[in-house]
Amino acid sequence: MTAEPVQEPRTTPGCAMPSAVLDGPVSHAISRVARLHRIAAGRALRDLGLHPGQEFLMMHLWDSGAVRQSELIKAVGLDPSTVTKMLQRLEHAGHVRRRPDPADRRASLVEATETSCGLLVEVRRAWGELEHQTLDGLDPSERAELARLLGKVETTLCTELTRGGGAECGAGTP
DSSP states (O other): OOOOOOOOOOOBTTBOOOGGGTTOHHHHHHHHHHHHHHHHHHHHHHTTTOOTTHHHHHHHHHHHOSEEHHHHHHHHTOOHHHHHHHHHHHHHTTSEEEEEETTEEEEEEEEEOGGGHHHHHHHHHHHHHHHHHHHTTSOHHHHHHHHHHHHHHHHHHHHHHHHTTOOOOOTTOO
8 A cells, every 4th residue: 555645735935825725825815814804903992992893783883773682683794692792791881772672572672872972983993093004005006906806705705605595794794
């Protein structure tokens, strides 16, 4: 019995890539960039007392006003238990309030508190800084092209996920 020859993994100089992702270099790059972006967002939000993802809940509430918790879950495209835990933390911090829906006492309405309005300005500032940090090495035409291409990739992935009966895609989904 002879052993199969081991094929050396191909790597790009200065950018080691695991051999398991050789057939998906763009997917690997997107995954790495997404991870780094989430870390950078976490650092920016930490000073505001938020965890990554919580700002999306707050953004939705600031824009929409009081909404049913079930609608909020659908809008942000996260697991209900994840949203519930996020809301518990945000409620404890005084950023959101939950109350029974007068139209259906079994449902809960969630709304941003008045005290969270100052947080809106800070979240916008943090996202602006994150945008600058993320795109710092790109000129305006490259920034526009990146946004265009990422939009196309998002549309394709969303179409495939929806077709396959997977998660719903919504604006602002983390």
